Amino acid sequence: MAERGEISVITLGGKGTSLSPPSLYAVATGLAQVRADSSALDRLASSSNQRAPLVNHRITLSKTLTLVESRAFLTVLFNKLLLSGSPGIRTVLPVRFSEALNSRSQALEFEPIDVTQEELYVLEKSSAALYGVFAILDHESAALSVVSDAVAAISCEAARADLAAFNSVDSGDGFSAKEEVGVASDMKVLLNGSKLVGKVESLSVSKIPKLHGCLRKIAKLVHTETRIGLNSGVAVANAEGPLVHTVLSPLASALYYLGECSSNRAKSNLDLVGSDDLRSSLASLFERKCVSSESFSNEFDLVSELGCKKEYEKFVHELNVLLGMVWKIVAWEAITGFIALEGVEWNEKSKKGVELNGGANVKVERKSEKKKKVVLGKGTGVIVQLIKDRLQGKGVSGIGGSGLLEIWVEELLLFLDPKDREFDGLLQRVREIVESNESRRLPKLPKGTRDFSKEQMTIRKGAFSLIEGVFEKHGAMALDTPVFELRETLMGKYGEDSKLIYDLADQIKLNHRKLLDGMLDICGVPPEKFRTICSSIDKLDKQSFEQIKKEMVEEKGLTVETADKIGTFVKERGPPLELLSKLKREDSKFLEHEGSANALNDLDILFKALDKSECIDKVVFDLSLARGLDYYTGVIFEAIFKGGTQTTRATKTEVLVSILGDDLPLAAEVVSELWDAEVNAEYLVNKRVMKHIEHARESRIPWMVIMGERERSEGIVKLKNVEAAEEEEIPRSRLVDELKIRLKR
Numbered sequence: 094m095a096e097r098g099e100i101s102v103i104t105l106g107g108k109g110t111s112l113s114p115p116s117l118y119a120v121a122t123g124l125a126q127v128r129a130d131s132s133a134l135d136r137l138a139s140s141s142n143q144r145a146p147l148v149n150h151r152i153t154l155s156k157t158l159t160l161v162e163s164r165a166f167l168t169v170l171f172n173k174l175l176l177s178g179s180p181g182i183r184t185v186l187p188v189r190f191s192e193a194l195n196s197r198s199q200a201l202e203f204e205p206i207d208v209t210q211e212e213l214y215v216l217e218k219s220s221a222a223l224y225g226v227f228a229i230l231d232h233e234s235a236a237l238s239v240v241s242d243a244v245a246a247i248s249c250e251a252a253r254a255d256l257a258a259f260n261s262v263d264s265g266d267g268f269s270a271k272e273e274v275g276v277a278s279d280m281k282v283l284l285n286g287s288k289l290v291g292k293v294e295s296l297s298v299s300k301i302p303k304l305h306g307c308l309r310k311i312a313k314l315v316h317t318e319t320r321i322g323l324n325s326g327v328a329v330a331n332a333e334g335p336l337v338h339t340v341l342s343p344l345a346s347a348l349y350y351l352g353e354c355s356s357n358r359a360k361s362n363l364d365l366v367g368s369d370d371l372r373s374s375l376a377s378l379f380e381r382k383c384v385s386s387e388s389f390s391n392e393f394d395l396v397s398e399l400g401c402k403k404e405y406e407k408f409v410h411e412l413n414v415l416l417g418m419v420w421k422i423v424a425w426e427a428i429t430g431f432i433a434l435e436g437v438e439w440n441e442k443s444k445k446g447v448e449l450n451g452g453a454n455v456k457v458e459r460k461s462e463k464k465k466k467v468v469l470g471k472g473t474g475v476i477v478q479l480i481k482d483r484l485q486g487k488g489v490s491g492i493g494g495s496g497l498l499e500i501w502v503e504e505l506l507l508f509l510d511p512k513d514r515e516f517d518g519l520l521q522r523v524r525e526i527v528e529s530n531e532s533r534r535l536p537k538l539p540k541g542t543r544d545f546s547k548e549q550m551t552i553r554k555g556a557f558s559l560i561e562g563v564f565e566k567h568g569a570m571a572l573d574t575p576v577f578e579l580r581e582t583l584m585g586k587y588g589e590d591s592k593l594i595y596d597l598a599d600q601i602k603l604n605h606r607k608l609l610d611g612m613l614d615i616c617g618v619p620p621e622k623f624r625t626i627c628s629s630i631d632k633l634d635k636q637s638f639e640q641i642k643k644e645m646v647e648e649k650g651l652t653v654e655t656a657d658k659i660g661t662f663v664k665e666r667g668p669p670l671e672l673l674s675k676l677k678r679e680d681s682k683f684l685e686h687e688g689s690a691n692a693l694n695d696l697d698i699l700f701k702a703l704d705k706s707e708c709i710d711k712v713v714f715d716l717s718l719a720r721g722l723d724y725y726t727g728v729i730f731e732a733i734f735k736g737g738t739q740t741t742r743a744t745k746t747e748v749l750v751s752i753l754g755d756d757l758p759l760a761a762e763v764v765s766e767l768w769d770a771e772v773n774a775e776y777l778v779n780k781r782v783m784k785h786i787e788h789a790r791e792s793r794i795p796w797m798v799i800m801g802e803r804e805r806s807e808g809i810v811k812l813k814n815v816e817a818a819e820e821e822e823i824p825r826s827r828l829v830d831e832l833k834i835r836l837k838r
Contacts, residue, residue: 100124100126102125103119103120104127105128105129105172106129106130106132106176107130108621109621110130111320111323112169112172113320114228114235114320115232117169117225118228118229118233118511120164121161121162121164123164128191129171129191133175133187137183137184138183140180141182142180145180145210145211146210147207148210148213149205149207150213151203151204151205151206152203155222155406157406157407157410158222161229162226162229162410162413165226166221166222166225167201169219169323171194173327174186176324176326181209181210181212182211182212182215183209186208189206215327219327220322220333220334223405223406223409224322224323224333226410226413227322227341228322229413230416231315231316233511234308234312234315235312235316236520237423238309238312239520239524240519241305241308241423242276242279242280242283242301242305242527243283243473243476243526244423244509245301245305245355245426246283246470246473246476247434247473248298248361248362248429249280249290249298250284250289250290250430250434250469250470250473251362251433252358252361252362252365253290253292254293254298255292255294256281258277258299258302259277259278259284259301261273261274270303272310273306273307275306276301276305277302280302282527283471283472283526283527285471285472286469286470287469287470287473288468289434289468290470295358295361296357297357297361300354301354304351304354305351308344308347308348308351314340315340315341315344318340321647324648325648334403334405337408338400338408341408341409345396348415348419349419352384352418355423356426358430359379359426360379362426362429362430362432362433365433366433367433374498375429375432378499379425384418384422389418389422392411392414392418396411396412420510420511421506424506424508424509425506428506431480434467434477435477472527476522476526479519479522483504605693605727607691607695607727608683608688608692608716609716610623610689611686611689611690611692612683613626613627613659615658615682615683615686616655616659618651625649626645626651626659627719629644630663633663638663638664642657642660645659662716664716666713666716666717669696669700669712670704672714673696673700676693677693677697696714700712700714744775745773746773746775746794747794748767748775748794749774749777749785749789749794749796749797749798750777750798751799751800752778753782753799753801755780757778759805760776760777763776763828764776766829767832770832772829772833772836782799785799786815790815794815795816796812796832798810798811798812798813798832799813804822808824808825810822810823812831812832812835814835
């Protein structure tokens with residue numbers, strides 16, 4: 094538990110509020126207090142059934158859980174009660190829970206209390222213990238994925254490690270490990286400018302991108318499930334245990350292998366400490382205080398065993414214990430890495446007249462020679478300085494004595510403890526370093542953008558050429574708009590959180606923004622929820638309405654009645670004129686709404702024009718189409734490609750001139766003749782014929798002109814159809830004419 098100081102207050106139950114893992118963690122660790130929004134208490138008080146039968150119940154906390162885990166359990170219960178719309182939920186339990194959490198008592202105990210059946214249901218069926226620890230695991234594993242990179246970077250410098258493993262880049266073809274590439278990029282940012290990294294190969298360093306990237310990927314999945322579990326209603330089906338086990342089992346494996354690799358680097362760092370005395374003292378502390386390999390392995394086995402036995406509460410608790418072990422191992426890696434880099438220098442400073450070991454005043458003469466300055470990476474240099482600042486004033490300014498060394502070790506273990514009040518400052522500083530990218534000024538793709546490979550660019554150019562041709566055919570003129578837009582415009586109602594990724598199908602789908610907004614208004618959706626509900630509706634081409642309904646009710650706070658009303662509308666799709674006629678009937682609610690009535694008039698004009706153009710059969714009127722950012726105020730359409738699979742080539746080369754040997758002038762002569770005849774050609778000079786064939790196949794070049802020593806002496810060439818694997822000999826003088834015939838020029 095954190096020491097008392099400035100305490101923030103987290104308000105739950107209000108309109109638009111939700112319980113996040115960081116907020117829960119702050120309350121659970123005593124860094125924040127919790128209170129119920131007055132509107133939530135008023136709602137419970139006004140809707141509660143005063144005559145509901147009561148049963149006497151004692152709220153007991155599992156002895157398996159730690160104090161922090163128990164506080165997380167109560168925080169989840171508190172939020173679930175506020176979220177409940179049941180008339181049997183009163184204000185008494187939320188008030189009692191908030192008082193217990195804010196009292197900072199070390200013993201959370203409750204006297205028996207009379208509760209309603211609805212309250213008892215929430216208390217017993219909400220799986221609050223599971224989701225409370227789940228949220229702790231979410232918060233700490235996300236923080237670990239950031240801090241472990243910075244600590245590993247310090248070890249890379251201490252070991253003078255080869256950084257070849259960090260050269261991964263996103264190829265843009267969808268086959269790159271995104272998180273692995275992200276870790277490699279962040280490591281290069283942290284180590285940029287370092288004069289210490291070198292060519293020493295290390296297996297524990299080369300594993301960093303894969304192991305740390307794996308933790309990142311799994312931590313994101315854990316966060317998604319945590320957010321849902323904390324803010325959804327109490328589920329009827331008792332499936333939370335299996336769900337939690339399914340999601341967290343990969344996290345246990347990722348933590349174990351990351352911890353094992355971090356431990357190996359910590360041990361390597363010990364061997365790199367320059368002073369024998371310092372190394373011996375630190376090694377002794379490491380053996381006594383760091384997690385042993387045996388206990389770490391046993392804890393991992395216990396977590397796996399509890400999951401298989403379906404003892405889910407113990408499973409999440411022991412997984413939290415395993416995570417704590419990993420944090421301690423990573424902290425020890427930071428300690429050993431820091432001392433391997435800075436320890437000897439500080440040890441020398443400590444001997445210049447500083448009291449050590451009970452007061453003996455030892456003095457040494459200053460060395461006349463100047464020590465070469467150690468140049469750390471731009472990122473690791475900041476981290477090392479943060480460590481020095483933390484240790485400043487913690488005893489005398491040296492580490493020559495084992496007693497003082499032990500004090501410093503304890504201070505650094507606390508510094509890297511997520512429960513420490515100053516930890517968030519460290520975490521934020523590391524994030525700023527890797528996100529700013531200012532130190533190395535290297536290209537880094539902004540979120541939401543990507544590179545395109547040569548094959549993809551071929552497809553894009555073909556598509557744009559086709560689209561431009563259609564527009565020009567209909568009299569359109571070119572217009573070049575700015576490549577950037579005002580952020581407040583782009584991040585409008587349907588912006589920032591939307592995943593604008595579209596699957597191609599075979600039609601053009603149409604809808605109207607005002608019609609969509611009118612529909613939501615008619616159904617009773619509050620305006621502030623338009624964006625989030627639209628994002629759910631837009632998934633109907635991939636998920637069933639029942640799945641979407643569950644999301645809108647359990648995650649986004651709509652009533653079942655409102656969701657059902659939406660369902661009656663968004664299922665409507667079909668021929669434009671038929672559906673428009675249905676929506677404009679006399680009893681239609683759309684005509685009673687000003688915005689939707691105007692939208693129907695706009696669509697009426699559009700559909701009549703499409704009908705006269707004889708292309709309305711290619712259009713589908715779809716009320717579930719919710720694409721669009723806030724500045725799309727009218728018709729929304731989704732153009733969809735129709736056609737079969739096409740083979741694309743990265744180049745437009747039609748002929749490969751293959752010279753078997755090393756006669757470069759001959760290659761230049763032949764390919765120049767083809768270029769003069771407007772034939773796209775390239776050449777390759779190599780003695781091995783398979784090299785030529787492999788290149789042609791890989792680049793999908795349809796024709797090859799093969800010339801070896803025999804062909805040159807006889808004045809002929811071999812013309813090869815690569816795809817058909819057929820070839821024929823023709824006179825050298827007829828090469829250009831024959832190729833034009835085959836290329837249909």
